[in-house]
Amino acid sequence: MFGLGKRDLTLFLIVAVMALFAPFILNPFPTDSGMAQFNAGYPDLMQRFVIFGILAIGFNILFGLTGYLSFGHAAFLGVGSYAAVWMFKLLSMNVIPAILLSMIVSGLFAVVIGYVSLRRSGIYFSILTLAFAQMSYNLAYSVLTPITNGETGLQITLDDPRILGVSATADGGIPVTNLFGLEMRSFETLNIGPWAFQFSVGYYVAAVIMLISFYIAIRIFRSPFGMMLRAIKSNQNRLYYTGLNARPYTLAAFVISGMYAGLAGGLLACMDPLAGAERMQWTASGEVVLMTILGGAGTLIGPVLGAGFIKYFENIFSKINDQVVHGWVSFLPDGLEDLVVALIHPFVGKGWHLTLGLMFMLIVIFLPGGLVEGGQRISRRLRRKPAEDDAKSASTEPAE
């Protein structure tokens, strides 16, 4: 079905079902319970899950398939956001033209950057993309202020033209982003017992787009084109020896990946019509890399998992403060309680980045294949166990 193999179809359907029922799945704790802070089923966070999922899926097409490590992907995210906000300012608050323009603009941007950067490979490529991204970031803050509005960030205002829409709503407010009248920020709340499930329009629009992007990514992975990209990763020289020019393929992968990032940036702007240069900073690029690695580069589902994982923990960890930790360990004697809180303190709340950095290192050191590989190792071990009970010592992991 849909031109997918059986396993891919199962995977796709699982992702689709998960995405559609996310408001239930991510909301397992009743609203009045102490665990409610671990719920992720509210629109803002769910939107970020799927949008960064798109970004990571796109990054994976480049890094996972061709092995080219781009350290400047956040630039496309930023460009996409700016393009979308400009569309809201000039044309209308409908999200469709905004998303289309953000993809086109970031695609063009990717053609230029890719054409130059892909002349080199390996570390040089990483540094070139990093240089381009930093350049865009610096420019967005300085010379391009008329387009980007500098440090304040680009916002929609009451006196924007909006040719096909209205500059201001009837009651004089700023119009909101919508899809043919469906407002992105509107949501329905469904109360079942102590649970409150929120269904947001913005989330479902983003989720549907994520599913489409995921489907396209699967098709690319399974296509002859994807095979070619994998060939580039395993041995580019041999490809040249056989008389094939690899560069058009890598450029195509780079542009596709850049358009995915632009799409994600455009969607971010659709959910909250604001674009700032900090989205282009190189730490943001690093975050994309981390998502992909954490989930498992080169696998289909990995990047989506990684994006969800990071965004969830970013949100939850930064919400935990000392009082919450005190609440958890209150059963301990006072002195010990303070000690435990003091030990946990650097890693939660504002210290989230420390946890992120540690996680990054641990993943790269011990699990280079990411969560997907971890899952595979565990399942392999479980499956093998009954057969090899007597030969346990033989089933040690290969040395790293």
Next chain:
Amino acid sequence: MDAIILQILNGLDKGSAYALIALGLTLIFGTLGVVNFAHGALFMIGAFCAVTLNRLLTLSHQVVDETRTDFLGNPLKVDVPYMQDIFGEATGAAIIDWSVPLAILFSIPIMIGFGVIMERGLIKHFYKRPHADQILVTFGLAIVLQEVIKQIFGANPIPTPAPDVFRGSFDFGTMLGFDPNVIIYPYWRLVYFGFAAIIIGAVFAFLQFTTFGMVVRAGMADRETVGLLGINIDRRFTIMFGLAAAVAGLAGVMYAPINSPNYHMGMDFLVLSFVVVVVGGMGSLPGAVLAGFLLGILESFASMNQIKSILPGIDQIIIYLVAIIILLTRPRGLMGRKGVMED
């Protein structure tokens, strides 16, 4: 003419910092073949060594000064640093005043130790892994170091003054026969440049004129053969890693008075230093130094008002632009060796 000299001078201190960091990066790359994204963090840790020493030296206790009173008529309590108790008032004050230069001595063992631990504990396991993994793990390490420093010292820049003698500026123009008040240059920047020149010279002399340096150079050229000759090249490369960390740390220590240390200063310099290394040529030590000064000076020229009025924003992007042009026209960089990183 005077404007040109002023811009060259202005570029020197930043160029010195770039050159020192890029030198360390190239040392690590040339010996161990590892791309160290945590090198900027080492620079930052150096700067915070200066901050720490300054804080240690100014540790003080309160003493009631009977001769002075506050506005209520009570005897005034004065903070007296322990240094003044130990060494007497004048010497103690002088030691505190000279805390940044003293931090050089303080930081060398710390940075070498740090570098050696980092190499043995982490980098060692990544020799056989792809460059992407090396980049990623050192990137993670850089985040961790940066956040640890942020936890300890806070997010705000910490002013760390230079010794009193070197504070302020002097009229460099009059020495060269220009009109007074045209070329005003802070003392400390000149000190920084001189210091950088000494360190760079010392590293080159060490590699060129000592037996140890000779072995290291041989190892850079052909690691396997040197190993087969019965020389423990790994241990020497570990020491070189410590040395490179020390060079970055010293660059940071002396940079503290120029720019108050904050936790993200390393990252700011790292990106530029990588660009410097690439422009100079991966694995070439003279190339790294040359490109460091060149880009520092170019950057300061680009921030001249006359140039900015023709090409607005050029000061923000000049370094990246040069790097892109160099990489496309001379892929090995200015002085890159053949066969380095060409997989």
